[in-house]
Amino acid sequence: MSNGLVLIASYPKSGNTWTRLVLTRLGGRPEQAFSINRLEGHWQGIARRRLFDDYSPVNAGDLTPAEIELFLPDINRRLAAEVPDPAFVKVHDCARRTEQCGWHYPPDSVRVVIYLTRHPYDVAVSTAHHFGTTPDEAVEIMGDDGVARESSGKLQPSMPQWVGSWSANVISWLDGPYPLALMRYEDVHADPVSAFQELAAAAGLAVGVDEVRRVVDATRFELLQQEEEKQGFRERPKTSTRFFRAGRPGAWKGMLDDSLQARLAREHGAVMERLGYSDDGEAVAIPNGKERPIRGPQSPRN
Amino acid sequence: MVGCFATLGSIARMTVDSTLSASFDGPVPGVPGALVCEVAKLPEHLDGAASIGPWTEVAPGAVLFSVPKIARYLVRDGATIEVEPAPGADRGAIALFLAGSARGALIHQRGELPLTAATMIAPNWRCVAICSPSAVGKSTLAAELSRRGWLLVADDITRVSWNGSMAVAWPSHNALKLWRDACDSMNLDCSKLARVREGLEKFFVPAAAATTPASLSLLVRLRISPGAGVVHVPASQNSDLLHESTFRPRMIDPLGRRADNTRIVSQISGVCRAIVLNGARECPIAEVADRLAEAVA
Numbered sequence: 001m002s003n004g005l006v007l008i009a010s011y012p013k014s015g016n017t018w019t020r021l022v023l024t025r026l027g028g029r030p031e032q033a034f035s036i037n038r039l040e041g042h043w044q045g046i047a048r049r050r051l052f053d054d055y056s057p058v059n060a061g062d063l064t065p066a067e068i069e070l071f072l073p074d075i076n077r078r079l080a081a082e083v084p085d086p087a088f089v090k091v092h093d094c095a096r097r098t099e100q101c102g103w104h105y106p107p108d109s110v111r112v113v114i115y116l117t118r119h120p121y122d123v124a125v126s127t128a129h130h131f132g133t134t135p136d137e138a139v140e141i142m143g144d145d146g147v148a149r150e151s152s153g154k155l156q157p158s159m160p161q162w163v164g165s166w167s168a169n170v171i172s173w174l175d176g177p178y179p180l181a182l183m184r185y186e187d188v189h190a191d192p193v194s195a196f197q198e199l200a201a202a203a204g205l206a207v208g209v210d211e212v213r214r215v216v217d218a219t220r221f222e223l224l225q226q227e228e229e230k231q232g233f234r235e236r237p238k239t240s241t242r243f244f245r246a247g248r249p250g251a252w253k254g255m256l257d258d259s260l261q262a263r264l265a266r267e268h269g270a271v272m273e274r275l276g277y278s279d280d281g282e283a284v285a286i287p288n289g290k291e292r293p294i295r296g297p298q299s300p301r302n
Numbered sequence: 303m304v305g306c307f308a309t310l311g312s313i314a315r316m317t318v319d320s321t322l323s324a325s326f327d328g329p330v331p332g333v334p335g336a337l338v339c340e341v342a343k344l345p346e347h348l349d350g351a352a353s354i355g356p357w358t359e360v361a362p363g364a365v366l367f368s369v370p371k372i373a374r375y376l377v378r379d380g381a382t383i384e385v386e387p388a389p390g391a392d393r394g395a396i397a398l399f400l401a402g403s404a405r406g407a408l409i410h411q412r413g414e415l416p417l418t419a420a421t422m423i424a425p426n427w428r429c430v431a432i433c434s435p436s437a438v439g440k441s442t443l444a445a446e447l448s449r450r451g452w453l454l455v456a457d458d459i460t461r462v463s464w465n466g467s468m469a470v471a472w473p474s475h476n477a478l479k480l481w482r483d484a485c486d487s488m489n490l491d492c493s494k495l496a497r498v499r500e501g502l503e504k505f506f507v508p509a510a511a512a513t514t515p516a517s518l519s520l521l522v523r524l525r526i527s528p529g530a531g532v533v534h535v536p537a538s539q540n541s542d543l544l545h546e547s548t549f550r551p552r553m554i555d556p557l558g559r560r561a562d563n564t565r566i567v568s569q570i571s572g573v574c575r576a577i578v579l580n581g582a583r584e585c586p587i588a589e590v591a592d593r594l595a596e597a598v599a
């Protein structure tokens with residue numbers, strides 16, 4: 001039985017996979033061989049669907065997305081009660097609640113939310129590569145509050161996700177009712193050992209700096225790229241030629257034209273400012289008083 | 303139980319017509335002697351029941367579950383399913399959960415095995431249960447096999463019983479449920495197919511079906527992977543596959559059916575061969591079907 005779920009939440013293409021690789025390695029058995037394809041037990045993809053079907057009276061594949069929402073709070077509560085620590089769960093959904101059933105992830109079942117952000121210019125370029133779209137289409141997707149990553153005409157192994165726009169996704173978690181550890185991808189990239197030590201502590205993992213350094217070294221971006229090249233990566237969509245493409249911040253330069261930069265800044269400016277993301281594409285210090293990187297639980301909103 | 307015998311046959315098989323029936327009263331598909339009965343009101347709770355998930359209560363001999371805005375179901379003693387439709391609910395959805403979860407619970411209550419499998423009979427009469435969780439592609443593979451002349455026994459949940467010497471798979475369906483993308487890939491015109499229920503792009507695809515029980519001989523674990531192929535499973539691992547593929551195993555203990563389940567799993571394991579079939583979702587379905595056909599030949 002876990003002491004609550006550790007949600008590793010983010011808008012897609014914001015460093016979620018790297019964070020999961022590091023934290024699950026820190027929270028798991030160090031003697032186990034490392035592999036990007038051995039991210040078992042994190043209740044993602046088909047494992048999440050199987051879990052839903054295991055607890056729900058009827059299969060998710062026979063329910064509409066709206067009906068699935070009704071079951072989620074109870075299923076996530078049971079997940080928290082039954083899985084062993086550390087109970088890492090990957091999340092790309094917005095923090096959401098239904099009027100009838102409350103928060104999808106009930107606050108009393110969540111130990112902490114690790115929320116990862118990345119400059120939206122980089123997210124746009126990465127999203128375009130990931131889904132095989134143009135940068136224009138990626139920017140369109142990032143501004144669409146109605147984005148649900150699901151297809152009505154086919155059953156995906158993963159469960160439907162309610163991702164929302166980039167801004168909506170960020171705000172939903174920053175202003176949600178959970179204990180929160182906020183981390184920017186740019187800060188992780190600049191000093192991964194310090195960043196992951198902070199996140200490990202937030203997740204309740206008692207690990208020393210040497211151990212963090214060892215795991216960070218084993219998950220260097222070029223090593224992940226090499227493994228993907230040799231063995232593939234099962235989370236890579238068919239629309240993308242490679243999942244681990246360009247890990248460095250600022251990779252948008254030369255790939256995102258002025259009009260798209262302006263559009264992102266216009267549509268997401270308020271949230272960008274809150275996170276210290278400037279409209280010239282840089283990540284500067286988070287303005288004083290705007291965000292506390294780590295905070296305790298919030299009062300649930302009505 | 304008044305009314306249970308009113309219109310036998312309305313859901314006698316999971317067919318396209320079942321979504322249109324006026325009443326749900328009738329036999330349970332693939333479980334001769336068991337009956338469905340539509341009622342106005344079911345109890346709110348079961349006495350002494352364990353809750354095994356949202357809106358599901360289980361007690362010895364009884365399972366009560368609800369799907370909001372669709373229906374509530376009470377399954378008793380391996381013999382009856384009572385259904386209380388929600389006002390204005392989609393009849394297709396009610397029928398879907400009757401033929402799925404309610405029937406699965408009823409099979410557990412009988413001490414038999416509800417296998418999460420699409421079961422087919424090959425042209426050489428070998429009966430094959432294709433097992434996997436949802437979304438791996440059981441029904442799509444079954445549809446491809448159906449095009450090659452295999453007979454459908456059951457989709458989604460297969461009732462497997464033991465007759466003293468054989469594992470018996472009971473026929474319960476004469477249509478497969480396919481999502482629009484699978485229909486498109488098989489050049490099936492969805493506009494001519496009945497929708498499984500409102501709100502889902504999922505359709506009944508009629509299939510030539512077995513009419514009598516068949517002796518199950520091969521268990522297939524269908525697996526998502528980039529290369530199509532077959533891996534033989536040691537007989538000692540047959541029971542693992544059956545446990546993994548059992549419908550809602552959390553029901554077994556509160557139903558008081560653990561000993562029955564252990565026994566029937568052991569019996570089926572002893573008479574069936576098992577293989578892993580790789581290639582689901584990642585390889586052309588024809589290639590996956592070729593590999594299975596070779597393994598069955």
